[in-house]
Amino acid sequence: MWWYQKINVISTLLLLTASLCHNKLTCKEGESGPSHESMQAVFDLQAFRPVVNLSNPTVTNISFTLYAVLGVNEKTQILTTFLWLRLYWHHEFLVWDPSKCDGVSRISLPVKKLWSPDIIIYEFVDDDVSQACPYVYVNHTGHIRWDRMLRLVSACNLEIFSFPFDVQNCTFTFGSYMHTIRDVRVSPALTFKEMSGNSKRYLEASGEWELVDIMGETSILKFGIDEWDIITFWVVIKRRPVLYVVNLLIPSSFLMLIDILSFYLPPHSVDRASFKMTLILGYTVFLLIMNDLLPSTANGTPIIGIYFSVCLALMVISLLETVIITNVLHNNSMKHHQVPHWVKVVVLKHIANLICYHWQENSQPSSVNGEKTPEAPGPIIQSESKTLAENPISNEGTAAMAELQQICQHLSELRAHLSSMQKENTQQEEWCHVGYVLDFLLFRIYLLLITCYALVIISMWCIWISPS
Ligand SMILES: *[C@@H]1O[C@H](CO)[C@@H](O)[C@H](O)[C@H]1NC(C)=O
Ligand SMILES: *[C@@H]1O[C@H](CO)[C@@H](O)[C@H](O)[C@H]1NC(C)=O
Ligand SMILES: *[C@@H]1O[C@H](CO)[C@@H](O)[C@H](O)[C@H]1NC(C)=O
DSSP states (O other), X not given: OHHHHHHHHHHHHHHHHHHHHHTOOOOOTTOSSSOHHHHHHHHHTTTSOSOSSTTSOEEEEEEEEEEEEEEEETTTTEEEEEEEEEEEEEOTTOOOOTTTTTTOOEXXXXXXXXXOOOEEETTBOSOOOOOOOOEEEEETTSEEEEEEEEEEEEEOOOOOXXXXXXXXXXXXXXXXXXXXXXXXXXXXXXXXXXXXXXXXXXXXXXXXEEEEEEEEEEEEEEETTEEEEEEEEEEEEEEOTHHHIIIIIHHHHHHHHHHHHGGGSOTTSTHHHHHHHHHHHHHHHHHHHHHHHSOOBTTBOOHHHHHHHHHHHHHHHHHHHHHHHHHHHHHHHHTTOOOOHHXXXXXXXIIHHHTTOOOOTTHHHXXXXXXXXXXXXXXXXXXXXXXXXXSOOOHHHHHHHHHHHHHHHHHHHHHHHHHHXXXXXXXXXXXXXXXXXXXXXXXXXXXXXXXXXXXXXXXXHHHHHTTO
């Protein structure tokens, strides 16, 4: 029976060569589509690139739709996306005539049985855990279409300086890993604009990231004497900042606002200092929570982190100011220091004029007058008492005189005490005014500082938001 087997083998070989000579699959009467034997013959050629003349490269057309942005890891500089990838190539042996094959013009075949181009993405840095798609569609003209889903974990240089208003530009480079430009060529199947449009349509409802654009370029990669054909796609995505604005910027701004408003608490009570202390404590807690939300990389911190640090520094400065003012108000007035003359001139005159601080200056002269007017009767009484003492009328008279003198002495002591108290009061009042003027001045400076800072930050963020 060996000859029968031999004949069988020879006949299949003949069939194969015949079909290869015509570059066509055969169809049998009464069967739909190309005959299984002729297709099996093509499957046996799986190892070889499906071209008749090996000088012709196989052109692979590539298109993809960005379906989802699954995650961005700033620390490891990895972008995880989900793509619908579509590859087209031409198989010169899978050609048949539909009119002879019961009108079948398209069949599906397992991709493992056919030669397929080794298209890779150069940025891919992880295991491929995508769902497998084992079949391809084959056109009667030999055009193969292979759709697959790809969970792409790609290395990307992520810039987080302008977080949360950052725009990331990641590169996907498609090309054959092994085959040089003489064997496999790649080209885009759709225009970059169409791909961008498709991706925008499908990505619309997904997550924190918004697709800005997909751009691309075909180029030739040279490495030694070999050349590879590659397509480079630039996927530009933009973060939706609403979450971070609501969770980070607005609470922080509120705390800063309360800090500014706390300057309207009276500076001579201790309340203000403790209030500011509490604010700083609250801000610290806020910073701790925020630390989880902020991205961090080894090569830089986002400017929002610097913004928070500066806010904390401003709060500390405002607490320091309160401490200084409280010191001026309490300590100096308690030690009964006179307000030094230069302080009076500089603070109460020039600075008060500068910041338009007015107070009723009448109180000062009136108190001085009040101090001076009672002094006038003093010597009179004394002189009177002297003249009385010089007139020896009687013993009772001298006794009464002595008593009167004592009363007089007490009265003058009382007067001295009262006047010293009054002086102290005016001193305290003066210190109060010095404190208020300084408080006003420092508050203005603080406001100016915060305004400049806010302007710089807001204009920076506006610049970052505007280009798109
Ligand atoms: C293959 O194609 C090249 C140019 O495309 C041509 O020069 C060569 O003769 C062809 N070889 C055969 C065997 O047809
Ligand atoms: C690939 O695209 C080129 C045009 O860019 C086209 O001429 C060619 O027929 C396409 N090949 C396949 C297999 O679709
Ligand atoms: C077969 O391939 C050709 C060339 O790419 C294309 O124009 C045609 O629409 C395809 N037909 C089917 C049924 O896919």
